[in-house]
Amino acid sequence: MTHKLSSKKTLRLIFILGCCLFLVFLNPKKVFNPFFEIFFKLSLPFQKIFYTLSQKTGNTLIFWSSLNEIREENEKLIKENRALLVETAGQKELQRENEELRKQLGLIPGKNFSLEASFVIGQNPQKLGSWILIDKGENSGITTGMPVIVSQGILIGKVEEVYADTAKVILLTDSESVINVRDLETEAKGVVRGKFGLGLVLEMVSQDDMLNAGDSIITSGLGGDLPKGLLVGKIQEPKVSLDRIFQGATVAVPVKYSNLDVVFVIKN
Amino acid sequence: MAYNLIILAVIFFLSLGQVSLSGGILAPGIFPDLIMVLSVFWVSYFGIERKIGWIVTAGFFLDLAAGETVGKNIFLLALIAYATSYFSGKLLLSGEAGKFFLMMAFIAAGTLINEILGRTLTLLVLNDGFRFALLAGREVFLKTFFNLIFFALIYFPVNKLEKTFFVQKEEIKI
Numbered sequence: 367m368t369h370k371l372s373s374k375k376t377l378r379l380i381f382i383l384g385c386c387l388f389l390v391f392l393n394p395k396k397v398f399n400p401f402f403e404i405f406f407k408l409s410l411p412f413q414k415i416f417y418t419l420s421q422k423t424g425n426t427l428i429f430w431s432s433l434n435e436i437r438e439e440n441e442k443l444i445k446e447n448r449a450l451l452v453e454t455a456g457q458k459e460l461q462r463e464n465e466e467l468r469k470q471l472g473l474i475p476g477k478n479f480s481l482e483a484s485f486v487i488g489q490n491p492q493k494l495g496s497w498i499l500i501d502k503g504e505n506s507g508i509t510t511g512m513p514v515i516v517s518q519g520i521l522i523g524k525v526e527e528v529y530a531d532t533a534k535v536i537l538l539t540d541s542e543s544v545i546n547v548r549d550l551e552t553e554a555k556g557v558v559r560g561k562f563g564l565g566l567v568l569e570m571v572s573q574d575d576m577l578n579a580g581d582s583i584i585t586s587g588l589g590g591d592l593p594k595g596l597l598v599g600k601i602q603e604p605k606v607s608l609d610r611i612f613q614g615a616t617v618a619v620p621v622k623y624s625n626l627d628v629v630f631v632i633k634n
Numbered sequence: 635m636a637y638n639l640i641i642l643a644v645i646f647f648l649s650l651g652q653v654s655l656s657g658g659i660l661a662p663g664i665f666p667d668l669i670m671v672l673s674v675f676w677v678s679y680f681g682i683e684r685k686i687g688w689i690v691t692a693g694f695f696l697d698l699a700a701g702e703t704v705g706k707n708i709f710l711l712a713l714i715a716y717a718t719s720y721f722s723g724k725l726l727l728s729g730e731a732g733k734f735f736l737m738m739a740f741i742a743a744g745t746l747i748n749e750i751l752g753r754t755l756t757l758l759v760l761n762d763g764f765r766f767a768l769l770a771g772r773e774v775f776l777k778t779f780f781n782l783i784f785f786a787l788i789y790f791p792v793n794k795l796e797k798t799f800f801v802q803k804e805e806i807k808i
Contacts, residue, residue: 375682375716375719378686379712379713379716382686382690382708382712383709383712383713385705385708386705386706386708386709386712387705387709388705389704389705389708390703390704390705390706390709392704392705393703393704393705398698398704401698401704402698402701405695405698405699406698409646409650409699412647412650412654413650413653413654416650416651416654416655417654417655417658419655419658420654420655420656420658420659421658422658423658423659424658424659425658427659487654488653488654488699488700488701489653489656489662490662490700497701499653499701527701534701624658624661624662625658
């Protein structure tokens with residue numbers, strides 16, 4: 367009797383696992399898109415609340431656990447602020463020079479973009495830095511491939527999948543992400559690749575080009591999928607590739623992906 | 635009917651919570667597997683026959699909420715549920731405390747299976763080998779710890795909910 371029961375259980379398990387494998391194979395055919403649409407439609411308001419709640423709780427916890435550090439940092443900042451006041455005098459001249467350089471480089475200032483502001487409502491639960499879900503989709507004119515930035519024009523990723531009111535954004539740090547970039551200071555061209563959700567690496571830079579720590583990396587506009595001049599990050603550590611044909615570098619990301627609240631999709 | 639609606643709402647919100655609450659409070663890598671913990675609890679306390687339908691539904695909801703390959707989480711949860719059922723049949727313990735600690739052991743084992751198999755499936759489906767190699771001991775340890783905390787938090791409410799409806803049904807039968 368027990369043997370019969372256990373064999374019945376095993377058969378049921380095999381049946382369920384077989385069905386799952388069948389479902390997995392159906393995924394590339396986009397069979398489940400209507401289910402995703404309905405689910406995201408129903409869950410959107412709750413996801414917004416959950417995500418905001420989680421971010422606020424996280425920030426509050428960080429705030430209370432770092433009160434002492436904040437006090438020390440505040441004193442340090444007051445001192446730095448005094449020093450910066452002196453430096454500000456020279457800033458106007460730098461600003462004028464910056465505008466001139468932007469014109470020469472053909473960069474598009476942030477205000478010229480047609481931006482769609484949207485809230486982050488979820489992210490990959492398995493690994494940080496892989497993808498995020500936003501609360502705008504097809505109904506807001508968003509299509510796949512559109513670049514996604516944060517307020518200061520820092521590129522964070524591209525729209526990968528679009529549903530009616532939500533979209534999945536693949537982040538630059540995802541291992542699937544590759545973009546064309548150049549060094550703002552030295553004009554060196556290369557590609558920035560995601561490093562398994564952990565960071566960014568600059569690759570394929572010719573040995574003749576210069577790479578310096580601290581240089582800004584911006585999108586080059588090559589390939590036409592991304593606009594020119596979006597900040598990607600800063601070079602941390604230049605190094606020569608193993609085959610000694612190219613050089614590369616690790617790139618510091620200026621944004622903390624786990625704390626993203628509002629992002630902007632570039633529509634034009 | 636009321637029971638079904640409550641359970642449907644519970645798995646809907648837990649699957650959403652697993653996707654939208656991670657990141658802020660805890661890093662995604664160590665955020666508890668809310669649905670997996672609930673599934674192990676259900677199976678070891680109420681039996682697989684009674685709960686497998688709900689576990690498959692929960693896996694489907696989790697796949698949808700995470701925007702992942704549909705079938706992946708159903709596969710993992712069904713496998714963990716049947717493993718839990720098999721071992722809970724072999725290791726019968728009397729008393730509430732004994733059951734509680736046995737369930738904790740199942741959850742710890744379930745976390746490990748979920749991590750290893752989840753990453754293996756990612757390796758097979760997305761060909762992302764590095765993520766498999768990233769199976770960090772510290773991360774798994776913390777995840778297990780938070781899974782057990784979540785289990786302790788839901789133990790009494792879920793138990794109470796199940797017993798309320800179960801007792802009601804028995805009373806109606808009499």
